[in-house]
Amino acid sequence: MIEPMLKVTGLVKSFGGLIATNDVNIDVAPDEVHAVIGPNGAGKTTFIAQIAGDLRPDTGTIQFAGSDITRLATPKRARLGLARSFQITSIFRDVTVEDNVAMAVQAHDGHSFRFWREARRDPQLRDPARAVLKQVGLDHRCDVVAGELAHGEQRQLELAMAIATGPAMLLLDEPMAGMGAEESARMVDLLRSLKGNVAILLVEHDMDAVFALADRITVLVRGRAIATGEPHEIRDDDEVRKAYLGEDD
Amino acid sequence: MTMNRRGVVMTLFLITVALLPIALVDQPFYIGLFSRAMILSIAAVSLNLLLGYGNMISFGHAVYIGIGAYTVGIFAYYEIYDGFIQWPVGLAISAVVALIFGAISLRTRGVYFIMITLALAQMLYFLGVSIDEYGADDGLVIDVRSEFAGLIDLEEGIAFYYVIFFFLLLTIFIVHRLTNSRFGVVVRGAKSNEVRLRALGFSVYQYKLTAFVIAGVICGLAGLLLGNFTNFVNPDMMHWTRSGELIFMVVLGGLGSLFGPVLGAFVFLLLEEILSDLTIHWQIIFGPFLIAVVLFMRGGIDSLLGKSTDD
Amino acid sequence: MFLRTIGAGLVVAAMLAATTAQAAEVKIGFVTTLTTPAGVIGRDMKDAFELGLEDIGRKMGGLDVKVMYEDDGFKPEIGKQKTDKLVQKDDVDFVAGYIWSHVLLASRKSVLGAGKFLISSNAGPSQLAGKLCHKNFFSTSWQNDQTPMAMGEVLNQRGVKSLYVIAPNYAAGKNMVAGVQRTFKGKIIGKDMTKWPTQLDFSAELAKARAAKPDGVFIFYPGKAGGAFMKQYQQAGLSGKIPLYSVFTVDSISLPKFQKVNLSGVMGSFMTQFWAPDLDTPQSKKFVSGFKKKYGRYPSFYAAQTYDTVFLIKSAVEAVNGDLKNMDGMRAAMAKANFPSVRGPFKYGKNHFPVQDFYLREVVKDSDGVWTTAARKVVLKDHVDTYAKDCKM
């Protein structure tokens, strides 16, 4: 078996008396799309936050690309190749689409203590940025101020920024949230095109998208991972049906 | 930069400032007033790097004016007038202090940051008040301005004016290049969306700290100039209210605009001069004016020149 | 829009440039603090200067007198800028005023460098009395150390063996403490230097003073801090128990307020000063009655010094018959101190600070029941300040 890209072992996080993450174990292979689903309040956001580095777990370890990142700060995890999108779109709204992606390229490029040359005219930033925008289908919107994009386009842009950092793994927190059917379909296509080249941990409410994309699914209920398996296994799991599929959405 | 309205206005403004000594050849008072306005413009432009671009509301920026001015004052006290010694030392001390203060205060954010920068500045203020050797609050008299091996004579009002003018242009140019560089893009990103920046892999703290030090050094330069100009330094120059004035100049002129703080500093000083001549109760006009600027003139004077094209 | 402002500024400036340069008048610039809480001192000075001008019919040596008052806002930089304006734009012949040492030090070069006369109506920093003394600088007040030195003598005479000192931690405060230490022969058993100007609550210092059980407490708190201190001294139950000796703390500005809250503890307290409102000199009598008549209150020592300033300048202008170009003549005239002074006849030292007497004063009620100060006796006779010897002039 190949070494997993992400390996989470015995993760626990509680707030006061409330246990938000309860002994969760998960692993994601380098070429796998692993989806995490669960009803509202299941602790998905808390879980993602711990992997991204915004929250420190109480106990448990997180291994990424072979090294222990449990105590690492967010930017360092990102530099190791862990890119993410947020549940609520997080972009630089006051600059252009291309500027947004160029910033991500710059993050990957690693030379940001350059004080003199104009960044906007730097082909080392702009060319890769345009290439990524083309890949996600936003190349016709390069010069639009990001805040003026439609919602779906903003999500695409966010994904573009994640891709532009040249990640080993994508951490996607509900990338389809708030999208129309057509936009969702485009996003699913986009993610499918990435599949195999990069590990993806996908948290998503849109079940059609999850079952279309995921290689494996983990079901989170009240902080516990109650089941992990391939889509058809999850679909047929009685416990999952009882706890989740029958009730939600 | 294409010549839009802002470009035209700023060019005309700079030409006016450049030609002023010729128009006012027998009015040294105005040359002095404009010299001071330019010096404070340099300080305001440096503060804008923090406020306008990096979202760091420093309420202690005047401390670097004090450091610069005190460097000149203390060297002069020991009768060392060589600017080639005074100035590098002043800039170096500004950098070190900014590095220390920045390293401490950048751990916090929001109002905590405002207060911690204020507190650190007040400590230096009280230090200045307490050192008898250097005049305590009476400060130091700087009777001899910095000497540059006969290359330029700062005692000569008009020559000094152009030295200040040169440094103002240089500062604007540096800040312009800086804010558009890779480094500047990151600092501005921190204002726009720090969470995203961190998620992309930028350790924001380092970039902010670097910006903090650069701003401190530029403001230290303003302090070197101000000490020379005023022929005097005392702790008042570092008091938090002076930092507040600098903030006001930046906001009045336009946060995050290249020339805004220059306009802000000029309008602030002229207004202070004109209003205080009008009535001793001038603050009853000035106070509501401040409020009006905040409420009705978002983006400051710069916004009157049309939509920002600085990006 | 901004350009128009600049343009207008230039036009105004040009016009102003055209209107200067006519000399049928004596032009005097007067810099003091008219805003901020310290503005109350500035008001007293301005009132006294106006009174003085009225008393001489606004004429000196046949010339009309024109005065321009400027507010320094209690800030050295602003003080310098206003001084620059007076010297460079208004082209005044004399610049006078200055309450604060730091404002005076910052403004000094602007005046002296331009070859004009600078007359301090109050501030007396040691630098200007010593190393930085200047032929065109004159004081109508005193050097900071002198008044507390007189107090030190008073303490010796009254048999004070142990003294507790409380003063603000700024240059003048330290000067006062240094001054009293220079002449006081007993032991200083405690010393608190408080935060200036923000600290107005002295509970901790008063508790320490009480615990130290001194023969006397010496303080220096000009302006509002003085009122606060005196009040708290009484509230803490120290008045009447430990005698209070002060300099520049109890004056005609603070006494009406003390009287209003019936701060009886201040009655009979001692201070030293070069002057008192009841001083028996013709000029002082004329000044005090004129001031009381015009403004309905006792003048402070700030006012007295300012009143003297008018007559000092007048003596200079008259000596040269209005020839304001004759700097040497005016300087020589002023150095003689040949004018009616509220303090009576006195001489100038070589540093152009007055060589004068210092009195012990006591708070008393006048015949109308108004609280004021009265001179009791001369403590220092023809006193020369400590720094005069450093003056190379």
Next chain:
Amino acid sequence: MTWALLLEQTLNGFQLGVLLFLLAAGLTLVFGIMDLVNLAHGSLYMAGAFFCATFTDWTDSFIIGVLLGLPATLLLGIAVEMIALRTLYARDHLDQVLATFGIILFFNELARIIWGPEGLVIPLPAWLDGNVEILAGVFYPTFRILIIAVGLSVALGLYVLVARTRIGMLIRAGASDRDMVGALGINVKMLFTLIFGLGAALAGLAGMMAGPIIEVNIGMGEEILILAFVVIVIGGIGSIRGAFVAALLVGLIDTMGRSFLDLLLKMLISGNAAETAAPALSAMLVYVLMVTVLFFRPQGLFAPRGG
């Protein structure tokens, strides 16, 4: 150093602390709930003192002066909130700092025009003007005891208000999650105005308590305002409990620094150096305290908002 002196200085520190608390309580509420940096809070402190001085002058009674001064400051606070500050809630801190600084300038100058530059005094009735023997040989000014009593009563009152009443529930909710209050269907505007008025009255009360000690002066607000900000930042913005603890801490540390720092330093360094260093250090002490606290706890001691 004797125990009596230590006791007296502790009381002095306490008294300064509760005075700061009166000022800081309103400031931290307004800050925590409305997210408004209100520099003009000091102007309300000044206004309270001037009102009290004027009413005391008219009625010859300090008590009536306070009783009239409180509603006057409350009304002034409400007026200021409705006219100027309301529009500032949505703005960033920088705008708020500047606009409220403008309000300070305006009120200072207005006070100068109305009351003149020399300030006012507040005479105390004889029973408050003296001092009492609290322990054998230890005398303490009666009025300072009153300040401590008033401050502690207000603290207790605020505790009951915040912990036990519906308004208090809303205040707590507002401090930890502003949007929630709106979601509860409360008239948020009213609530904000009310809280601001309360804070104003408390600031005014602080001014009335300080007035008889330090005299009533223009600009008295700014000096203590910075200290009040230090207090709420140390305590954690929005936390009444934090403000109380921090106020006492600041009061005690400031007083103890002024009292004993010179002795302490004289043990370590030469007498002369100690005499120079002690006042400088004691002036910086509260700032050192704040920087230290924020260094280890960047959100203050009792931050109501997690994370």
